[in-house]
Amino acid sequence: SQTIHQWPATLVQPVGSPLSLECTVEGTSNPNLYWYRQAAGRGLQLLFYSVGIGQISSEVPQNLSASRPQDRQFILSSKKLLLSDSGFYLCACTGPYEQYFGPGTRLTVT
């Protein structure tokens, strides 16, 4: 089965600073990959998904971007963080049916 790695686990960044979160997947090839954000006490907001290298679909327009430079690598970036970017960022991939989640990165923008 798939294993998803995310790093860093926690991050504190000032407003206006750049961001780079990384996700890698083991145990599968050509996975569909997803980035979700979860604000405190809220649901799962789908940010981006990718069906292959270089193929990115954006679900919500905002100051974030995503890239998929390799088959099992998915990166979430920002040039300038906003306070509203604080949250729990989850990388995920889909199996034949269910969706698997990585351990998440908790981002606090100060």
Add this chain to the structure above:
Amino acid sequence: GENVEQHPSTLSVQEGDSAVIKCTYSDSASNYFPWYKQELGKRPQLIIDIRSNVGEKKDQRIAVTLNKTAKHFSLHITETQPEDSAVYFCAASTGGYQKVTFGIGTKLQVIP
């Protein structure tokens, strides 16, 4: 695209009582309905799922029911325990590695 509605958003029950969470979906092509449990600070984890060729599935104290005609499905937890306290998400998908659409989540509190 698919739209999944979930209610209630919060639910408090006494330990030992039952809890029911209900969801509806919009896309008749959806045929896979998982439920996830998310404990505080952790990732969502699959706890049970049901496919469209099945009307009900049970695993110990949890059960899911599906009504494809009405496009709704439910999670039932019996004999609730404090460790059942968490946020529960329903979801719908067409399977085949496709995108999973989640409900907004239900925060369940089991009061000892």
